[in-house]
Structures are given as structure tokens and as C-alpha cells.
Amino acid sequence: MKQFDIADMSRRNLFRQLGAGTAAVALSGLALHTANAADMVKVATGAGKDSGRVKHGNPVVAKPTAIPPPIHRSHSIHHKIKLSVDERYAEIAPGAFFKFLTFNGQVPGPMLRVREGDTVAFTLENPTGSTLMHNVDMHAIYGSGGGAPATLVHPGESKTEFFTAMYPGAFIYHCAVVPNMDMHISSGMYGMIVVEPKHGLQKVDREFYLGQNEVYTDKNFGAQGTLQFDWTRMIAEDPAYVLFNGAADALTPGRFGAMKASVGETIRVFMVNGGPNLTSSFHPIGNVWTDAWPQGALANPPLHYIQTQSVPPGSTFVGHMKLPVPETIKLVDHALSRVMRKGLLAEIKVSGAANQRIFRS
Numbered sequence: 001m002k003q004f005d006i007a008d009m010s011r012r013n014l015f016r017q018l019g020a021g022t023a024a025v026a027l028s029g030l031a032l033h034t035a036n037a038a039d040m041v042k043v044a045t046g047a048g049k050d051s052g053r054v055k056h057g058n059p060v061v062a063k064p065t066a067i068p069p070p071i072h073r074s075h076s077i078h079h080k081i082k083l084s085v086d087e088r089y090a091e092i093a094p095g096a097f098f099k100f101l102t103f104n105g106q107v108p109g110p111m112l113r114v115r116e117g118d119t120v121a122f123t124l125e126n127p128t129g130s131t132l133m134h135n136v137d138m139h140a141i142y143g144s145g146g147g148a149p150a151t152l153v154h155p156g157e158s159k160t161e162f163f164t165a166m167y168p169g170a171f172i173y174h175c176a177v178v179p180n181m182d183m184h185i186s187s188g189m190y191g192m193i194v195v196e197p198k199h200g201l202q203k204v205d206r207e208f209y210l211g212q213n214e215v216y217t218d219k220n221f222g223a224q225g226t227l228q229f230d231w232t233r234m235i236a237e238d239p240a241y242v243l244f245n246g247a248a249d250a251l252t253p254g255r256f257g258a259m260k261a262s263v264g265e266t267i268r269v270f271m272v273n274g275g276p277n278l279t280s281s282f283h284p285i286g287n288v289w290t291d292a293w294p295q296g297a298l299a300n301p302p303l304h305y306i307q308t309q310s311v312p313p314g315s316t317f318v319g320h321m322k323l324p325v326p327e328t329i330k331l332v333d334h335a336l337s338r339v340m341r342k343g344l345l346a347e348i349k350v351s352g353a354a355n356q357r358i359f360r361s
């Protein structure tokens, strides 16, 4: 672990040397997902041919605790759910800006939560200020393209589809616009819909929501300024960034804040891998997945004490962790070059009394 920490610090030092020390943003700032007038600053130069129409906005980092609560109903209900496209330039790393394509201005897009048997009227809205067409393929749906054709919206359009959540599990939703769905997902257009089984989920003390995706930019990790999407690098599956929640080291104390929990609690982590191309080897450093549902397959009994779980692009993972001792758990993709050199890190700070029987140094 020591080596990991040392190397991690040197990467942070790189940020500092690059003048990024002022980039830390308080976690409370994450609530400001919606652009306001101050965000509507036009990009002056070097941001691509459509830059004049795309706003410069707040960070796209989704707050990992801003998710719907667990469902305790024993009957079905009808939901009206709307997602809005939000294209914006935002910081991908301190001092580096990228044109994100998002649902509701956050990466991953909002976690949606329904119960098996619920019905949904789902609307995708694409504001007039957008530059591109978008849609949503939701893996929780029986129907053509997971609803992608039914929700294809040009800028200024809004479309609604109806579906019944027929089967339980945690599923990805993502933009699937032809032919550039890979670029749209890489730029942030994915999220998770949880269809809880009729009997509900096991009670836990806290829940967290993470999304992993890789971003193909023309300049490498650490470069400053405006980064352009790099199609050649995407075809080669050679991303400059691999990220949790849309920014380098997003969920760490020096950036948008670590997740927090207490000794004695059990927590649930929902993770969606947008990809578009890389499989994640999802691992909690300093802990283990006590209960693990690969593929977010909540209809099945969990596996136990899983160290590292493959999460393919276009899929999800749900896992529980027990927290018997105080520690900082680093959530990583165990393809560790992505952690050390491409920005992928999320931390959970576990506070409380030590248990010398379980661990002491």
C-alpha cells in the first residue's frame, strides 16, 4: 500500500506543479449541476468549431450519494422520469477542459430507481442549445434498441416512451446514437437504472453511486488547456483518461471529497461501466466485496468475499462491504496504470474506533 500512496502523491504533485492547486472544489459545490447564467461563458478560442454554442459549465462530477432511496413498497407504481441532455465544457482535470456530453449535466447520469413491475413514462429532452442528436438505450427495457429509436431527439426536441420494468437488476443506460455512440458514451452519456426485485434489497447503512468511463483526448493526462476528442485514439482504444464520475481523482480529499462512512456500517456500492471499450477490474483496496452481484444481477444470490470483479463496458456491479476497522478504502480498476497515470480513483474514508484484534500496526 505504501508504494501506492507514494506514487499517488507524486501524481498529485504533478498537478500542483501544473498550477492546479486552486482547483479543489468543496463537495457542497457538487450540488450545482444545473448551469446558471454565469456558466454561459462562450469559449473564446481553441475549443473546436462548435465551441461558440457550447457553454462552459460547472464540473460534471456526480455526487455519489445523490441517489434515490431504497424502495420499501410492496405494490407497483407509475413513474414519470425525464432526463435532459446537457453539453458543456468542464474541467476533466485541474486546468484541463473537455466538451462533455451528459444527461442532466452529470457523469454518470442520474441513478434511476424503480421496482420490478413498475411502469415508466420516460422522456428525453434535448434543449435547443445542443449541437448533436442523442437518445437512450436502457438495458432494463424489452424493446427495439432498448428504446433508442423511440427517444432519438434532435436539438430542440423531446420524446417520451413507455415501458414496464419487467426484470430486476442494475442496468446501464447510455446514448446509442448512430454512428457515434462510442464517442457520446466516452464523453459522458451513460448512467444506471436500478430495478429493485419485488422483495427489495438488503438493508444497508449507506449507498454510493459510481460510474467509470474512459476518455479519448488529443493531449495526454496532465496537459492543460482545452482537450479535443481524439477519434484515432478511440479507434485504437488508447484513452488519455480513465475516470470515476467524470473527473481525474474525482472522489478524493484533494478534489471533490472522499465518500464517508463509519466503522461498523455496511455499505452498498453501485458501479456502472460506460466504457465504451475498457473492462474494469473493480477492487476495493483494503477491503473486499462481502456480497457481490456481478453484472448487477440482483435476481441472483450474491457471491461472497470477492476481491476484484470484472465489470464489462455496458454493464454494472453491485457490492456490499463491511467496515470493521477505520481506514481509507481506495476504489480502483486493478488495471493499475489507469489509476496511476490516467486519473481513476475514488476513496471511502471510514472513521471510528480501531479494532486491534482485526488490524493493528
Ligand SMILES: [Cu+2]
Binding pocket: 101, 133, 134, 135, 175, 176, 177, 184, 189
Ligand atoms: Cu448522445
